[in-house]
Amino acid sequence: MVHAFSRPRSVPGPQVVAPDADRARPRRPVGAPDARTRTALVTGASSGIGAAVARGLGGEDGWRLVLTGRDPVRLRQVADDTSATAFAADLTLPGADRQLADFTLATAGPVDLLVAGAGVGWAGEFLDMPPHTIDEVLDVNVLATLRLVRLVLPGMVAAGSGRVVLIGSLAGSVAVRDEAVYSAAKAAIGAFADSLRYELRGTGVGVTHVVPGVVDTPFFERRGTPYRRSRPRPVPPERVADAVRSAVVRGRDEVYVPSWLRLPCRVRGAAPGLYRRLAARFG
Numbered sequence: 001m002v003h004a005f006s007r008p009r010s011v012p013g014p015q016v017v018a019p020d021a022d023r024a025r026p027r028r029p030v031g032a033p034d035a036r037t038r039t040a041l042v043t044g045a046s047s048g049i050g051a052a053v054a055r056g057l058g059g060e061d062g063w064r065l066v067l068t069g070r071d072p073v074r075l076r077q078v079a080d081d082t083s084a085t086a087f088a089a090d091l092t093l094p095g096a097d098r099q100l101a102d103f104t105l106a107t108a109g110p111v112d113l114l115v116a117g118a119g120v121g122w123a124g125e126f127l128d129m130p131p132h133t134i135d136e137v138l139d140v141n142v143l144a145t146l147r148l149v150r151l152v153l154p155g156m157v158a159a160g161s162g163r164v165v166l167i168g169s170l171a172g173s174v175a176v177r178d179e180a181v182y183s184a185a186k187a188a189i190g191a192f193a194d195s196l197r198y199e200l201r202g203t204g205v206g207v208t209h210v211v212p213g214v215v216d217t218p219f220f221e222r223r224g225t226p227y228r229r230s231r232p233r234p235v236p237p238e239r240v241a242d243a244v245r246s247a248v249v250r251g252r253d254e255v256y257v258p259s260w261l262r263l264p265c266r267v268r269g270a271a272p273g274l275y276r277r278l279a280a281r282f283g
Contacts, residue, residue, distance in 0.1 A: 038112040046071040050117030052241035058082025091144040141185035160204040
């Protein structure tokens with residue numbers, strides 16, 4: 001069932017996709033410890049990495065899922081697969097982040113895990129990039145994420161536990177030709193993750209920065225340019241989802257997917273001049 005929240009007529013309202021009542025919460029096996037069911041909020045869950053993360057968490061006991069994304073049809077499908085409640089919304093619209101946070105608290109309780117998987121890209125020379133697309137890339141990848149973290153973080157700090165998982169990109173770590181704004185946006189997410197982690201030291205709340213390389217998702221179709229390079233090869237989104245789950249369990253600060261991507265990042269850090277010459281030649 002889909003409900004629309006009331007909003008100003010000029011702004012489309014978010015939608016809630018509620019699963020059947022008896023599927024809303026994962027069932028705990030008989031005789032299992034009476035541990036509190038944890039709440040996970042996943043953004044960008046309509047497809048790609050966000051959907052894979054939702055399906056991965058949905059297959060585990062102990063998680064109550066709230067999913068959000070901009071495509072209500074695809075989001076409903078993921079919610080049905082994961083016994084989740086879904087809140088279809090464009091988090092770049094004024095007030096949508098607050099409505100999502102309030103809805104999650106009211107229906108599932110305080111957020112224990114936030115996985116910020118929403119993202120959008122654009123490929124091409126910066127001089128050809130439309131100004132409104134610059135705004136969209138920064139709004140979706142950076143501003144909407146930071147605003148949502150700001151809303152759910154106080155509850156985690158008050159509880160003395162929780163984790164924020166920020167999905168970055170290799171483009172933000174080494175910069176990628178013809179993706180200047182996307183690279184800048186993901187670099188901002190990486191810096192935000194490090195800075196926030198320092199601030200939260202001793203609170204019991206962790207911050208994980210996940211750095212995938214090329215992932216086989218609709219991302220490249222939506223950015224307007226398909227992925228044509230022979231290397232690195234795209235990895236399935238489920239591999240990133242597995243890395244997210246492992247990082248949450250182990251409390252890891254930063255994860256690269258695949259792990260060998262640490263190497264170019266280290267080369268860039270240790271010998272930036274050499275790295276830039278190689279990148280300029282080989283792309």
